[in-house]
Amino acid sequence: MKRLLRHFHGGLRLPEHKKISMQELISEAPIPPRLILPLQQHIGEPAESLVSIGERVLKGQMIAEAKSFVSVPVHASTSGRIICIENRPIPHPSGLNAPCIILEADGKDETIDMQAHDYHHMEPAELRHLLRDAGIVGLGGAGFPSFIKLNPGPGNRVNTLLLNGAECEPYITCDAMLMQQRPHEIIKGLLVMKQALQAEHCIIAVEDNKRLAYTTLVNALEEHQPHKIEIIQVPTLYPTGGEKQLIKVVTGVEVPANNRPVNVGIVCHNVATAAAVYDATQGQPLISRVVTVTGDAVKHPRNLQVRFGTPFRFLLDQCGFDERAEIDLIMGGPLMGFKIADQQVPVIKTSNCVLSLKREPRRPAMPCIRCADCVLVCPVQLLPQQLYWYARAQDFDRIQDYHLFDCIECGACAYVCPSHIPLVNYYRFAKTEIWAQEEEKKKADLARQRHEFRQYRLERGKKENEERRQRKKELLKKTGNKSDDRDAQKTAIEAAMARVQARRAEQEQQRKNTDNLNLAQKKVIEEIEARRKKTND
Amino acid sequence: MNPGISSSPFLNSGNSVPRIMLWVLLALIPGMLAHIYFFGWGLLINLGIAIPTALASEALMLRLRQRPIKPFLSDYSAILTATLLAIALPPLAPWWLAFIGTAFAIIIAKQLYGGLGYNPFNPAMVGYAMLLIAFPREMTTWLPAQSHHMAFMDSLRYSLFEVLPSGHNIDSISMATPMDIVKTRLGLNMTIDEINAQFHNLFGMLGGRGWEWVNLMFLLGGMLLIFIRVISWHIPVAVIGSLFSCALVFQLADIDAHASPLFHLFSGATMLGAFFIATDPISAATTLRGRLYYGAGIGIFTYIIRTWGGYPDGFAFAVLLMNMAVPTIDYYTQPRVFGHQDD
Numbered sequence: 001m002k003r004l005l006r007h008f009h010g011g012l013r014l015p016e017h018k019k020i021s022m023q024e025l026i027s028e029a030p031i032p033p034r035l036i037l038p039l040q041q042h043i044g045e046p047a048e049s050l051v052s053i054g055e056r057v058l059k060g061q062m063i064a065e066a067k068s069f070v071s072v073p074v075h076a077s078t079s080g081r082i083i084c085i086e087n088r089p090i091p092h093p094s095g096l097n098a099p100c101i102i103l104e105a106d107g108k109d110e111t112i113d114m115q116a117h118d119y120h121h122m123e124p125a126e127l128r129h130l131l132r133d134a135g136i137v138g139l140g141g142a143g144f145p146s147f148i149k150l151n152p153g154p155g156n157r158v159n160t161l162l163l164n165g166a167e168c169e170p171y172i173t174c175d176a177m178l179m180q181q182r183p184h185e186i187i188k189g190l191l192v193m194k195q196a197l198q199a200e201h202c203i204i205a206v207e208d209n210k211r212l213a214y215t216t217l218v219n220a221l222e223e224h225q226p227h228k229i230e231i232i233q234v235p236t237l238y239p240t241g242g243e244k245q246l247i248k249v250v251t252g253v254e255v256p257a258n259n260r261p262v263n264v265g266i267v268c269h270n271v272a273t274a275a276a277v278y279d280a281t282q283g284q285p286l287i288s289r290v291v292t293v294t295g296d297a298v299k300h301p302r303n304l305q306v307r308f309g310t311p312f313r314f315l316l317d318q319c320g321f322d323e324r325a326e327i328d329l330i331m332g333g334p335l336m337g338f339k340i341a342d343q344q345v346p347v348i349k350t351s352n353c354v355l356s357l358k359r360e361p362r363r364p365a366m367p368c369i370r371c372a373d374c375v376l377v378c379p380v381q382l383l384p385q386q387l388y389w390y391a392r393a394q395d396f397d398r399i400q401d402y403h404l405f406d407c408i409e410c411g412a413c414a415y416v417c418p419s420h421i422p423l424v425n426y427y428r429f430a431k432t433e434i435w436a437q438e439e440e441k442k443k444a445d446l447a448r449q450r451h452e453f454r455q456y457r458l459e460r461g462k463k464e465n466e467e468r469r470q471r472k473k474e475l476l477k478k479t480g481n482k483s484d485d486r487d488a489q490k491t492a493i494e495a496a497m498a499r500v501q502a503r504r505a506e507q508e509q510q511r512k513n514t515d516n517l518n519l520a521q522k523k524v525i526e527e528i529e530a531r532r533k534k535t536n537d
Numbered sequence: 538m539n540p541g542i543s544s545s546p547f548l549n550s551g552n553s554v555p556r557i558m559l560w561v562l563l564a565l566i567p568g569m570l571a572h573i574y575f576f577g578w579g580l581l582i583n584l585g586i587a588i589p590t591a592l593a594s595e596a597l598m599l600r601l602r603q604r605p606i607k608p609f610l611s612d613y614s615a616i617l618t619a620t621l622l623a624i625a626l627p628p629l630a631p632w633w634l635a636f637i638g639t640a641f642a643i644i645i646a647k648q649l650y651g652g653l654g655y656n657p658f659n660p661a662m663v664g665y666a667m668l669l670i671a672f673p674r675e676m677t678t679w680l681p682a683q684s685h686h687m688a689f690m691d692s693l694r695y696s697l698f699e700v701l702p703s704g705h706n707i708d709s710i711s712m713a714t715p716m717d718i719v720k721t722r723l724g725l726n727m728t729i730d731e732i733n734a735q736f737h738n739l740f741g742m743l744g745g746r747g748w749e750w751v752n753l754m755f756l757l758g759g760m761l762l763i764f765i766r767v768i769s770w771h772i773p774v775a776v777i778g779s780l781f782s783c784a785l786v787f788q789l790a791d792i793d794a795h796a797s798p799l800f801h802l803f804s805g806a807t808m809l810g811a812f813f814i815a816t817d818p819i820s821a822a823t824t825l826r827g828r829l830y831y832g833a834g835i836g837i838f839t840y841i842i843r844t845w846g847g848y849p850d851g852f853a854f855a856v857l858l859m860n861m862a863v864p865t866i867d868y869y870t871q872p873r874v875f876g877h878q879d880d
Contacts, residue, residue: 008875014548093544170548244876257876328547335546357547364608366554367654371818373552375825376769380875385823386867403874411546418552419654425544 003232006252008245010377011237012412014335016209017171021294021301026177028305029291029318031078035103035309037063038090041348042137043144044070049101051082059111060285062133063101072135072145075285076103077307079110089342091312091331091351100346103309114283119192124150127196134280135349139289140164140175140241140270141332143350146277149269150196152262159265161199162250163190163274165206165213166234166241169333172353174290175271177303179206179213182275183220189274190229192281197267201228204271205250207240208233238335239410243268245379257406272352291347293319295356297327306347312354313343321356330355335411366419374413374423380406384413384423391426396434404430554653558613560767564758565620565813571754572624575747576679577686579628582696584620586635591619594640598648614653618642621661621814625806625853626668627679629687629711632696634675638664658860659820662853669848677849681712682747715745716805717849719796728793744803752808759812768816771825775832776811776839777802783840801840805850810835814852820860827863827870834859 040046047064057063057076064074083104087097117130132147152158163186167175179186186204194202206214217231234240234249244255247266255261261268276286287308294301299320306315312329313321330337331351347354374384382403390399407427414423517525572580595615599606609615619639626635642664650656669676680686687695687710691702701707713721718739722732733740743749762768784798801807806814815821815835822831835855842851 009872248875254876256878257874259876330545330547332545334548337545337547339544339547363549363553366608366612367652369554369557369654369819370821370823371557372769372823372825372828375823375872381872382874383824383867383871402871403877406874406876409545415546415548416550416552418554418557420549420553422544424546428544 003230003250004252005232005234005249008240008248008379009381010379010412011239011245012377012415013236014170014238014415016236017294018173018176018209021171021173021292021303022177024300024302026181026290026303026305029307029310029315031105031107031109031307032310032314033105034083035077035080035105035307036088036311036344036346037074037077037101037103037309038088038346038348039064039074039099039101040090041074041143041308041350042072043142044068044072046099047071047074049085049099051085051101053082053084055082056080056106057082057103059109060114060287061112062135062285063103066132070145070148072132072137072147073285074101074308075135075287077287077309078103078105079108080105089345091340091345091348093338095341116282119195119281122195124196124198127192131196131277131280134276134285136273136276136280136286137349138270139272139276139349139352141336141350141352143348146269146273149262149267150193152197152267156262157265158197158199158262158267159201160251160267161190161194161197161202162247162266162268163202163204163271164241164243164246164268165204165210165217165271166246167210168207168236168238168241169335169337169353171294171355172292172333173294174292174303174352176210176213177292178272178275178290179210180216183217184223185275185278186217186271187220187224187229187274189276189278189281191224192277193269193274199267202230203250204229204231205234205246206231207236209236238412239379239408242379242408242410244408257403286349289347289349289351291315291351292353292355294353295327295330296358297322297325297356306351308348309346311344311346312340315347315354316343316356325356326359327356328359330357335415336409363420365421368419368421371418373416373418377412377416379410379412380408382407387430388421388423388426391430394430394433396430396437399430400434404434554614555612557767558617560762560765561813562613562617562620564762564767565624565755567758568751568755568809569620569624571751572628575682575751576628578689578692579630579680579696580623581689582632582693583623583626583628583630583635586632586696587619587623587626587639588616590636590639591615591643594643595648598644599652602648602652604652609653612653615643615647618647618660618664621809622664624809625661625665627676629678629680629692629695629707630675631699634668634672638668641667654819656819657863659814659817659856661817662814662856662860665853666857669853677713677717678707678711679714679717680710682745714805714849715739715748715800716843719800720843720849723794723796729796730793740797740800744800744805744807748805749803752803755808755812759808762812762816768812769825769828771828772816772821772832772835773811775829776815776836777807779833779836780807780840781836783837787840787844795844801843805843806852807839810839810852810856815856815859820856820863822863822866822870824867824870824872826872827866830866830870831859831863834862 045068048067049064051057051063058079059076061076062073063076066073081104082101084102088100090098128147128150136146137143138146165175165179190202204217214233221229221231239245240249247261247268248254253264255264288305290303291306292303293315298316301319329340329343331340332353334355337355368385368388370385378384386402387399387404404427409424411424417423569580592610592615596606596610599609622638622642623635642660646658646660646663647656694700718736719732739745741749744752759773763770780801781798784801787795788797815832822828838855838858839851842848842854
């Protein structure tokens with residue numbers, strides 16, 4: 001059956017630059033002397049360290065555990081000694097440092113006892129647990145913990161499990177090479193995922209510029225029948241690899257804004273994640289991945305199987321890095337990747353590509369001439385020039401009316417912009433400003449609520465006091481009216497006066513500081529008292 | 538905020554503002570050659586005045602506004618404005634017509650609004666409309682389309698000193714445009730056939746002798762621009778489609794009193810306007826649907842002004858009127874965003 005493919009709006013045909021890194025098969029990268037393992041290599045909460053300094057760990061041993069739900073553990077990529085746990089630069093757009101476990105490799109690469117699981121007979125929940133413990137996250141680039149995406153959630157039925165082999169960004173070839181070299185693992189991993197999701201059928205989508213990957217998968221699939229897996233070629237068009245774009249192309253379904261694909265019965269995973277899932281069922285946690293090391297500043301661009309924690313610079317040197325070149329070091333592709341300032345940052349679970357481009361002088365931005373080339377290419381059908389206009393004017397209400405938060409930051413608009421305006425920068429700026437403002441607003445709201453509650457409490461106290469006084473007054477009035485017994489009142493008054501007298505006398509007594517006096521003094525006092533009495537009388 | 542710090546994307550298509558402007562200028566050449574062939578050297582002289590005026594005005598204003606001069610002078614946008622205006626001017630015109638028009642276009646219509654990218658009105662059309670209102674006689678003195686015309690030096694002399702070669706006077710050599718003739722004669726209750734007979738096959742094959750060739754050449758250049766994706770098809774198709782439809786409807790209603798759709802398409806400024814003026818991105822609508830409305834509006838207004846208005850050709854005014862409508866059009870024609878319902 002031939003599947004009818006749809007289109008998303010816009011898109012770009014880009015120069016591919018893929019062949020240069022596909023000349024060799026994937027090879028194992030050497031293990032560097034020191035590995036830097038960030039506690040957070042995924043979306044969510046960081047893992048928490050389980051090791052102490054000086055401890056010896058084995059390859060595959062869990063060295064940091066997931067404490068909160070949206071988190072996965074980290075495993076040692078090789079055997080060696082933990083030498084410190086400290087903040088180091090990590091591959092993140094912020095360029096900030098984050099806690100990392102530093103592992104000194106001992107060169108033995110001794111492994112823990114890895115046992116294959118009989119996954120065919122495991123319950124979906126058990127499978128998810130297994131995959132979580134293996135530290136598996138989406139390897140396409142976002143790094144969301146896979147076990148969560150393998151849970152349809154209550155009330156959701158998964159109709160289609162879509163495996164994303166589009167790999168639409170220029171330069172990156174790690175998925176293509178993986179499909180060419182490990183098709184069986186991908187298919188087996190896909191079946192595990194299918195089992196975890198209880199999905200009805202599976203599709204593997206490959207862009208039609210990867211013919212070899214496609215035919216390899218098709219041939220491999222013949223050995224796996226009668227499973228219902230469809231392998232289809234989709235047109236090469238950036239950004240087909242975007243999750244919602246690919247779903248639209250393959251199934252025709254447009255995932256509604258603010259919804260996840262699972263809400264429409266579709267779950268999408270990356271092909272590399274599928275292979276990692278299969279490895280996990282064989283007992284091997286996620287400790288390495290295929291990384292494309294490419295760009296015009298390396299002499300031998302290629303794909304390497306890299307242990308997590310390997311510094312970028314170490315990889316570049318493996319591939320004939322031209323040290324003197326002025327380069328932009330990028331993690332990810334040239335359209336959605338981000339710049340790396342420190343060449344010592346480590347490869348982490350989301351590092352699909354280490355791209356080194358010789359730096360070109362940046363052309364200055366000209367004013368927007370409203371040519372609307374960006375409108376033509378935007379895959380989300382936004383009006384990028386309007387967004388730019390309002391971002392520049394910092395009109396954050398209007399920019400949200402123009403659906404800023406539907407922007408997937410694919411960079412197609414900035415790619416075609418004849419005025420060389422860094423459009424995506426403006427959108428990121430607007431998004432962070434809006435988030436900051438919302439945070440501020442939340443804080444202000446909280447403060448205001450507190451203040452209002454305090455006002456309310458004070459008012460209430462006042463009111464209660466008032467009421468109490470009122471009640472007493474009334475009570476007093478009532479009792480006053482009731483008792484006609486004037487004698488009783490009289491005695492009460494007399495009693496009170498007597499009490500007052502007594503207290504006064506007592507005070508008088510106390511006022512005399514007449515303790516510890518000698519006889520002469522006492523005598524003088526007595527005389528004075530006698531005189532006073534006389535005059536009083 | 539500092540958008541200069543580089544973040545993705547790290548690739549660029551290599552397109553640029555100067556490249557776009559340069560291609561538009563190149564695509565104008567066939568039409569300009571036809572114009573020179575039929576109407577003489579006047580266009581070259583007008584260009585010779587308009588382009589330096591535009592560059593000087595632009596430089597002066599950039600300096601006054603304390604903006605960098607070099608990148609904006611070398612983006613060809615001022616040259617394009619000057620060129621479009623020069624093409625729209627009569628070939629036999631005094632020098633100050635091009636000078637005043639261009640200076641007004643660049644200084645008032647472009648730079649005072651903020652320069653490149655910020656002008657809500659098409660500068661060349663603002664210049665043209667100002668000249669047409671201020672100097673109607675000079676602006677409507679056209680030459681008949683013919684292949685033998687005044688020598689270059691004679692044209693230049695007229696431009697500079699308004700002196701014609703001996704034995705000529707302006708009334709003997711000038712002639713109203715076919716558009717103008719049709720308008721005035723229809724106003725005198727003549728039929729289209731009578732006009733054509735009186736003026737010895739005024740209409741040519743399509744839309745007026747000479748004029749139809751100029752229009753065809755601009756059509757050719759415009760097709761080139763669409764083919765290399767410098768402009769999109771939306772605006773030209775909408776302009777031509779709506780103008781054609783209007784003309785067709787009224788011609789069908791009364792064939793004697795209305796010029797044919799083909800006359801409307803291949804006479805006057807239609808092709809130049811549809812492909813080179815209405816498509817000026819800065820002053821046009823930006824949404825795809827909006828561009829269709831924008832183009833259609835220009836076509837309709839052009840027809841209305843040509844048929845019932847006070848000026849023989851209404852393209853400049855039609856463009857300016859629709860320029861005013863652009864913010865509204867853009868607002869109401871926003872596309873449906875991915876994953877959202879139509880609203």
